[in-house]
Amino acid sequence: MDLNNLVAEATKEWKELIKGDTPAVFVGNATCGRSAGSMDVIEAFQQEIEKQHIECNVVEVGCIGLCYLEPLVMVYKPGAPLVCYRNIGTKEATALVDSHLIKDTINQERLIGVISDTPQAALPELKDIPVMKPQVRLVLQNCGHIDPNNLNHYIANKGYSGVAKMLTLQPEDVIERIKESGLRGRGGAGFPTWRKWQFCRDAKGTSKYLICNADEGDPGAFMNRSLLEGDPHSLLEGMIIAAYAIGASTGYIYCRAEYPLALVRLRLAIQQAEEQKLLGDDILGSGFNFHIKIKEGAGAFVCGEETALIASIEGSRGMPRPRPPFPAIAGLWGKPTIINNVETLASVARIMQNDPAWFSQYGTEMSKGTKTFALVGKVQNTGLIEVPLGISLKEIIFDIGGGVPNNKKFKAVQTGGPSGGCIPAHLLDIAMDYDSLAQAGTIMGSGGLVVMDEDTCMVDVARYFLDFAQKESCGECAPCRLGTKQMLDILEDITSGKGTIEDIELLESMGDGIKKGSLCGLGQTAPNPVLTTLRYFRNEYEDHIINKKCTAKVCRDLKYYDILPDKCTGCHICFKACPTNAISGTAKQLHQIDQSLCIKCGMCLDKCPVKFNAIECYAGNKI
């Protein structure tokens, strides 16, 4: 079957669903939705629809990125705009069937916005609400709107038209288009995608490989997961185009095992694409062959590094090797290999479905297009966003993110995971592009943005990342293996009040040495979180070392708990909760904490009833 027939059939099915005579509910059912209970919501809809004897499609979709409002539901009634609701549990779902599907009344309290062809004054458009307004969703255009298990939904939304266009072009012309678009790698380093492809295209040899890096190892980042769960065919389409450009006939998706749902959806997508001859031998009758295999990662951060990833696919320990030779010349099984990130490849699909200028109209001179970010931590509106590159950090955190919750003060944002750094409040106007971030001492990375407030201790954050890097170091080269351990020991001393002022300098010189001396990207970037916090938050280090105080009240040895005499009613709850019997006092009498027995677990503070609020945590140590 050729693509035109598929498109006609798919468009019919899609139009039926979103513009037809049957009502429909769309439930966000990615990992984030599921953790908020979307599976039960789907069941509740189905049961109530059956009970009420009405006709209505219940469709499972990915995540539109408003994770803080999960479970998310969209309702379609013929002739009316699509209505998007937030926080729909099973009770609300049952009620919606009656109120919206039968009685046509919109639940104003749970309304987020509507999607309509002709905007109406009465109802806010989803794209105009503050979280959505600054966003430009190119890569994520389908996420949360189509059923990821339905190939037709993808095809009806321009899906695989990029492959059809590709088949009319020579591989060199495909590379040229990607060059025109200005696309740079979204996996971390931001290397121009076309140049990498060109190296591989020019490399000698007939068998070449394409690998998609879906290892997403940065803790605190889930952009790739969302895309894989919400729109897996985008990745497949991007891979087919990349393979054609570089001349590969086999591709691998290296996906982390911690993403079980993404793996299920990918496997199904591959099977569907193969059945329709969009993937496999003789793609769309063109004679071009390309096969995709899935490799599950096994839980090693370093396997996100290109050469380690290759070793892992070959069945070995994921140890990096020195470069050159670069994988584009000698990679998997010694053959020329290109490794691209999920988002890079999905962008390739969009560029080919549209055109290079369409993509490059967004972004800055050196950083074209859009970028997805996982906005998490101490921020009101957590979720997945996509913005034009070059947008200011302030816009992301305050306009889209809604600022820091509970009236706390914004302190910093961490970008780039364990390889990146912290950007302090006074640099909030920084433009989010590859070069500005590098200047500030951090990196774009894959797109994790972890927001921190006054309750976050920056020394603890540095210690946390170093602990991560040290545990994940593969142990091959000494600077990384021993250096990160040494730095971690020093940071542990500082956070437990045993640090000396000389430690600061030592950390700086060690960090510098590890960056210069390590074999792979893991070691070369592991000191970054320490170095940037030292650059912007040196006062916090000094506070820990000189005043033995953790102002954020995070570091256990540099804070203490106490009972407020005027508030304690002697309810005895903290007495029972204390695991070390450090609290004394009889019922109805003032209680006291014996600081020498206290292990500062905070159990008493958690358990003290809110109406009393009789326990306080202080920075420093009680004298």
Next chain:
Amino acid sequence: MCECLETIFKKFKGKEEELIPLLQSVQEEAGFLSESAMRDIAKFLRIPQSKVHGVATFYAQFRFKPKGRKHIMLCRGTACHVKGAPRILEEIENHLEIKEGETSADLEHSIESVACIGACSLAPCITVNNKVHADLTPQKIEALFNKRMN
């Protein structure tokens, strides 16, 4: 060699590159990698046992002791960390009276940590037998475990 291993081996070609998927399949079936299973895998792929051991111990996913019937994975990712994951771990450890990395003597519970579950927007979170529990507080942990974690 036990029968279950033989059925698993039938699905593989016996090439060295299949080592990791093979270890994953065996662990999926048996819950952990036993000494004898790894010996059989080495024989099947015709590679030294040291290579099997080397690979299995390199990756965090593989375990060499059985896991509990309720297997808890705690996220130690950045988002979870700044939102109080260390305190959540402590609460779970106190409740179950086992530490991270351990399995209770009655094989009922086990606790492990993972780098990131990918539900960072709903941090802090854990999974219990692959089901995600998000937006946790010490109080919610108590409720979760008092319900006997179903």
